[in-house]
Amino acid sequence: MRETFIDTMTDLLAEDPRTAVVLADISAASFTPAARRHPDRVLNVGIREQLLIGVAGGLALTGLRPVAHSYAPFLVERAYEQIKLDLDHQGVGAVLVSVGASYDRAAAGRTHLSPADVALIDSLHDWTVHVPGHPGEVAALLRAAVAVDSSAYLRLSTEQNARAYPDGGDLRVVRDAGPGAALLVAVGPVLDAALAAVADLPVTVAYTHRPRPFDVAGLRALAGTEVVLVEPYLAGTSARVVSEALADRPHRLLSLGVGRAELRRYGTAEDHTRWHGLDAAGLRRSVAGFLNALSVVG
Secondary structure (H helix, E strand, C coil): CHHHHHHHHHHHHHHCCCEEEEECCCCCHHHHHHHHHCCCCEEECCCCHHHHHHHHHHHHHCCCEEEEEEEHHHHHHCCHHHHHHHHHHCCCCCEEEEECCCCCCHHHCHHHCCCCHHHHHHCCCCCEEECCCCHHHHHHHHHHHHHCCCCEEEECCCCCCCCCCCCCCCCEEEECCCCCCEEEEEEHHHHHHHHHHCCCCCEEEEEECCCECCCHHHHHHHCCCEEEEEEEEECCCCHHHHHHHCCCCCCEEEEEEECCCCCCCCCCHHHHHHHCCCCHHHHHHHHHHHHHHHHHHC
């Protein structure tokens, strides 16, 4: 995904004189050729993430369309105040593109983990959030985000599904279990694990790589009384949206994602996926327990 972003952003710099990219050392070497061609629109501020967002806000005020890029914890968590003030408060938009996701660089320790990034962006007003599940989804999402003037967050990861769903912004049914089945909504790169987890369970699976704005109409059309939400970041981040969308209906919601407890072990990304129960086996245990609880109560 990162390579696709760099290639697409390099093309956009050549195609659209309004575009600019602001870096904080991360990926700077990959943008060296573009910086030579467009020195006034490829800016590396060094390891100063708050300045990264401030510069993006200033460029937006001049009429440019800035794309700011770094690791998720540096881009969103460290610079959150600047996002709130230099972008939202000034009424200008930018595209934030992160790498690292929740724990892609788990071996680097807590400084490189960012499961709360989407929840932080969700506290701001009217942002679009893209969480691609495959490199083949990245280019179109970046181009769409750059083409408008509002703010967007594009969350890239080393985790990916086996195939791309380029038109997966609205909920897309990838497994139909028939009328009355529970609905599982998978966001971005958790889709394959979710499909494997419910392969023999009466569960319809729908996919999206755009959790904000959430496809409320699609959810209401697909949801019955049981909904499972699987997100590759902080568990429950979209629970509010789902609950509000179904507030007029009796429903049960299971929210799965990265847990709030800090795991004081580095390990690998695969280890963290397993520890948080986001692998196929862990998801199956959670979903089966959720459905079995319903049958026991019934």
